[in-house]
Amino acid sequence: MTIQEQFGLVEQLMQFEAELASIQFPAKGSLYLCESMTDVEPWVALDRTVDPSGQFCIGPSCERAWSAQGKMMAPPSQVKNGPWPNLSSFGLALLERERLRIGQQSLVSTFGPPRGSVDEQFAVLNMAKGVMSRLETVTLINRVSRPVLWHTDLHMGNIYSKPEDPTKICSLIDWQSIVVSPLYLQARFPEFLSVDDDYVLGLTEEPKLPQDYQDMDANDKKLAELKFEYTKMSKFYELSTANQHLQAHHAFLMPQFTRELFIRCGEVSEEGAIPLRACLIEFADAWNELGFLGECPLSFSEDIRKHDQLFQDYRDFHRVQEIARKLLSTDSEGWISPQLDFAERQRMNTELLQEIMRRSNEYNKATEVIRSIWPFREKA
Known part of the structure; x- marks a missing residue:
């Protein structure tokens, strides 16, 4: 067209x-x-x-x-x-x-x-x-x-x-x-x-x-x-x-x-x-x-600054979630297209989590907090 x-x-x-x-x-x-x-x-x-x-x-x-x-x-x-x-x-x-x-x-x-x-x-x-x-x-x-x-x-x-x-x-x-x-x-x-x-x-x-x-x-x-x-x-x-x-x-x-x-x-x-x-x-x-x-x-x-901090925490959480979904080509439930290699996505998930944890300061979170809010489990 x-x-x-x-x-x-x-x-x-x-x-x-x-x-x-x-x-x-x-x-x-x-x-x-x-x-x-x-x-x-x-x-x-x-x-x-x-x-x-x-x-x-x-x-x-x-x-x-x-x-x-x-x-x-x-x-x-x-x-x-x-x-x-x-x-x-x-x-x-x-x-x-x-x-x-x-x-x-x-x-x-x-x-x-x-x-x-x-x-x-x-x-x-x-x-x-x-x-x-x-x-x-x-x-x-x-x-x-x-x-x-x-x-x-x-x-x-x-x-x-x-x-x-x-x-x-x-x-x-x-x-x-x-x-x-x-x-x-x-x-x-x-x-x-x-x-x-x-x-x-x-x-x-x-x-x-x-x-x-x-x-x-x-x-x-x-x-x-x-x-x-x-x-x-x-x-x-x-x-x-x-x-x-x-x-x-x-x-x-x-x-x-x-x-x-x-x-x-x-x-x-x-x-x-x-x-x-x-x-x-x-x-x-x-x-x-x-x-x-x-x-x-x-x-x-209440202190508006307190709310601003809570709202920033809320946005940071969703920012981390969005990065995981976007870079892994998935949705909130972890669905992977049949055209993609599932094992490869599992490997990418682990590597991506480690990278985001390494850069946790950019997301205003401690490394273990990043791990706790990451939407997908690491492959055992």
Whole structure:
């Protein structure tokens, strides 16, 4: 597929996303056929202007995080897993789910990132409740929280185009875990577009070659040119989004910590109190700028420097974990592709651990701490 054909594909994809996001949904949850719902399952029918045949409804979320798979979970009757009529009800249900999970844990795990005590986890969830309960007021967040259907895993393997015309999409697959959720939590660039940390959002920002481009050797120039082409494609997608679905572009511009609120709330039982507390500190700092009325309900009387140190420990832990996964070409569970030599990966694991332990000061850890948080065992 040529660069020009890829631009054509991106344009059609954006048109499809805008059309899909224009559908008015009555609640947040998953899309079902009405006839598939049982008498005990809550659901909300789509408006007849959207669904004249009356076949579809919004019911409980199908996301794995709301099921009992692989997790200790309270009885379903105690967990409000959708549909949720508004952003606040969704956030409060998320908090209650995590509260129930924490209450069912017999011990705080000794492995993993620093989590804080159970009391600290409950305390930070209570603080988040003060924010969640205010999300239905008119704020910057509320303006981009309409429930939409958005495919959040659009890589090239999920997009099928016509062989005779690659710019014409004929099918998008892998919808089984896609949900109807707030726009600003859903809207994102497709996976296949290059949006690095140095990508600058904005309608007036034009992609440019690196300032030292002329000083690069031939190979580096080729890489810079390739990145430049893909960055232009990402900017084209962003501009098309602003043109066809302005609210989605507004959602792109929302501060990251406003999305992190829901992500961090939903993982307190696994990741602990520290990342959510960091997110709430950012909320407190930007309370008025986000458009909230009245006094901020968040108060951090503890030493902020103490929190900063705990958060640094948390980030250092995940930095070590990420290095192991990336360099060993694996995931958090240690899965190795059949195309790779497993024994060779075991050897690499041992050597990599020894190297990271040798450089432990770079990760602000003692050598034995590095060993204790390393995600994979050494080969005996």
